[in-house]
Amino acid sequence: MIVANRKPFEELLEFIKPYSKILLLGCNECVTVCATGGAKEVAILASELKMHREKEGRPIEIMEHVLERNCDPEYVESLKPMVGDYEMVMSMACGCGIQFVAEHYREKLVLPAVNTTFDGVTEEHGVWSERCLGCGNCILDKTLGICPVTRCAKSLFNGPCGGSQGGKCEVDKDTPCGWQLIVDRLKEMNMLDKYMEIQPLKDWSTSRDGGPRRRVREDLKI
Amino acid sequence: MRLTYPTNVKVLKVPCTGRVDVIHILKAFENGADGVYVAGCLEGECHYLVGNLRAKKRVGYAKQLLEECGIGGERVAMYNLSSAQGQRFAAIALEMTEKIRQLGPNPMKKGSRVMGHGSRENESQEQVARTEAKS
Structure with a gap:
């Protein structure tokens, strides 16, 4: 799911300062699951x-409205x-949703109430x-x-760097070293030989380096 | 016991304080309450195991939200007592009423505006969500 955080309250107050009648938009998908922009968070x-x-x-x-x-x-x-x-419209949907609403209603000011942060998982309730x-790729x-x-x-491809200490990453003591996790997993599965395969340079043109991405399925077009 | 407690306390019953959500607390203030306290069962004695512990966290979060929007986090509180502690219930109602009186009316209410149905200026209103679970 796409995970977002609500923007600081002061920032939102600035956004709505000149206005006296606004639409506060939420979304029933990812931002509901990550408890940032669903019906409950919109109401709060x-x-x-x-x-x-x-x-x-x-x-x-304030009109509260939540789209599917x-x-x-x-x-x-x-x-x-x-x-x-x-x-104006203030949206608690992710960055995709905010942009899409703004694209559809070009005459309307559409501002974000959340900072869209990452694609992730729910580790446990609230995490x-x-x-x-x-x-x-x-x-x-x-x-x-x-x-x-x-x-x-x-984003290394051939094992950890020198900043991997005791299974943790040097950027934060609570962040596991990704490569430690991979090596541990390879050991568990008796596939440590895969670790010896040298990964070639990654072609980042399939990522953001290739510019905004688009996917077309001609057979699905109406 | 024939105990009395301040008449400005309005009791809202819920099956368990675990039912109390942040939005319920905020709506009470939005509708003019001067203070809100949640009265749950004693910690460790929840019939639903952790309802009162969840309520405690939600009250903590509501405090943060009320602080950032300028109403004041100190206007909301969580208390724990058993359904057999009538005297404690009355004492808490009095304690909370006094505390809210000292803080004054809900800051949303300006000047001499009427504070809600049937209430007078400077008279505190609290809304109470209280468990009715019998032990």
């Missing part, structure tokens, strides 16, 4: 903003009848961590399901 933020503005003597009307997804046109287009009633950078077969691009701070 709306309540906080309303109370702050009421206290300031400048009440604000913000990254598909059929859901984004469903905003059409209501979006014109509001001075999420990064797993995939979307490099476009997966090598999880060689590393038995542990991604060195994401889990190694330097």
